[in-house]
Amino acid sequence: MPQRPPRGFHARRQVQRQEQHSFDWDRAAEREDAGAAGDGRPSLRSRPVGEIARQIKRNLSSDPTLNNVWIEGEVRSFSRSGAGHYYFDLADADSETVLSCAFFRRENRGMAVAQGDQVLVHGSVDIYLARGTLQIIVDDLRPIGEGVLQAEYERLFRTLEEAGLFNPARKRPLPAYPKRIGVVTSSSGAVWHDIQQVIGRRWPLTPLTLSPCLTQGAGAARSIADGIERLNLLTENEPDVIIVARGGGSPEDLWAYNEEAVARAIFASDIPIISAIGHETDVSIADHVADRRAPTPSAAAEIAVPDRAEEAARVAGIRQAADHCVDRLIADEGYRVRLGREGLERAAPHPPTLRVEISQRRRDLDQAIDRLIGAMQARSAANVLRLNALDPERTLQRGYAVVSNAAGSIVTSTAGLAADQDIHIQFADGGIAARTIAEPTREGDHA
Numbered sequence: 001m002p003q004r005p006p007r008g009f010h011a012r013r014q015v016q017r018q019e020q021h022s023f024d025w026d027r028a029a030e031r032e033d034a035g036a037a038g039d040g041r042p043s044l045r046s047r048p049v050g051e052i053a054r055q056i057k058r059n060l061s062s063d064p065t066l067n068n069v070w071i072e073g074e075v076r077s078f079s080r081s082g083a084g085h086y087y088f089d090l091a092d093a094d095s096e097t098v099l100s101c102a103f104f105r106r107e108n109r110g111m112a113v114a115q116g117d118q119v120l121v122h123g124s125v126d127i128y129l130a131r132g133t134l135q136i137i138v139d140d141l142r143p144i145g146e147g148v149l150q151a152e153y154e155r156l157f158r159t160l161e162e163a164g165l166f167n168p169a170r171k172r173p174l175p176a177y178p179k180r181i182g183v184v185t186s187s188s189g190a191v192w193h194d195i196q197q198v199i200g201r202r203w204p205l206t207p208l209t210l211s212p213c214l215t216q217g218a219g220a221a222r223s224i225a226d227g228i229e230r231l232n233l234l235t236e237n238e239p240d241v242i243i244v245a246r247g248g249g250s251p252e253d254l255w256a257y258n259e260e261a262v263a264r265a266i267f268a269s270d271i272p273i274i275s276a277i278g279h280e281t282d283v284s285i286a287d288h289v290a291d292r293r294a295p296t297p298s299a300a301a302e303i304a305v306p307d308r309a310e311e312a313a314r315v316a317g318i319r320q321a322a323d324h325c326v327d328r329l330i331a332d333e334g335y336r337v338r339l340g341r342e343g344l345e346r347a348a349p350h351p352p353t354l355r356v357e358i359s360q361r362r363r364d365l366d367q368a369i370d371r372l373i374g375a376m377q378a379r380s381a382a383n384v385l386r387l388n389a390l391d392p393e394r395t396l397q398r399g400y401a402v403v404s405n406a407a408g409s410i411v412t413s414t415a416g417l418a419a420d421q422d423i424h425i426q427f428a429d430g431g432i433a434a435r436t437i438a439e440p441t442r443e444g445d446h447a
Helices: 009-019 025-031 049-062 146-162 190-202 220-232 260-268 285-289 297-304 308-347 351-390 392-397
Strands: 069-080 086-091 098-103 118-128 133-143 181-185 208-212 241-246 273-277 402-405 422-427 430-435
Touching: 049 118, 069 098, 098 118, 146 260, 146 285, 181 190, 181 220, 190 208, 190 241, 190 297, 208 220, 220 241, 220 260, 241 297, 260 285, 273 285, 273 297, 351 392
Parallel strands: 098 133, 181 208, 181 241, 241 273
Antiparallel strands: 069 086, 069 118, 086 098, 118 133, 402 422, 422 430
8 A cells, every 4th residue: 555645745845846947938039049140030949859758758767756656546448468568547537637557467467457447556657758658657556445356356366276276285284393483574564573572472492584575565465475485595594484474454555465476475485384464354365375374463473483381381281290100100119019028028937936837847747757767667677578588598498408500500390400410409508519310200200
């Protein structure tokens, strides 16, 4: 939105015009008398048309009030050239005064302009030398009136929506603890000061990088887009989140954030962007494209960083929970240790009881040993008796003898003897050698 001229501006300009010396063509001859011919006729100095036109162009170019001018009027005689340039007249609704305007393609970017629109144009006054006509070279055009603005808003909204700029799937999450925040806003406005204050209060660990830009007026949209691009091109101290912010204002003031250049720059950003344009009720196209929308610039700063008080409380809560968990583990382990100790104490014998139990077990063991020895002695005596009964010596003592042949084998039957066979007879007190003299008789044989 153009800034209104200071109070008394038109009055001062009127005085300046009155003080200027205008050229009186009716008295031009009198001022040229010094150069009159000898015949008494005045000698008038003439100049070419082109020179006068160029002089007018230079005068227009050197007047700052005509090089940065906002003009409000109605579009008439609108035409679009094949190259995309717009040509139209700008007229007052209640008069026949018109100004020719040229709005070239690189500036208009195909925006919608129609016959009868009430518009606010910005540009510079110039003279078209080929025809000698005065015209306004327009570099910014804004519709006037809610209906016209809304129509342009809806047209661009539909275009960008079809291009996928509003797709929720492409919106990126914001970093929980940003290392650096870039801010695209005016360096002289209150927004930059407010964001600094909020960040300093909530999370002073995060530094800020300002990418200054125009926030309204001619070239604001391009300036905002350039500010976003500058932050994306940083190779040192690059931010990991960007805030695009502007304070409140009229729809015309905020219109730069509804332009395609800004929307495309936000969409192309490699860094997540928070938009904070105007007040809570102001919703711009930039808000729809950004990864996150904030109702105000201060709210954007609050969204971008955590609150140190809340984080301190959260950390304290985590520490308290950890302490409680450790205390509970210690208590549980202590309880298990106590249970183990009590079990050991119950399992360990009482000394007096242990002595009684040992004495009883010793007696039981002695008795068991005695019984075992008695049983072993009884088995030994029985074995001795059996051995004695089987002892050949005892048999010999009872009058028996043992006969063996020359090979030393015991002869247990007469079948093992023959006549004239050497034998050995063993008695209890010794043995003798002997020889059989006759064939031994066998049971059943006759003598």
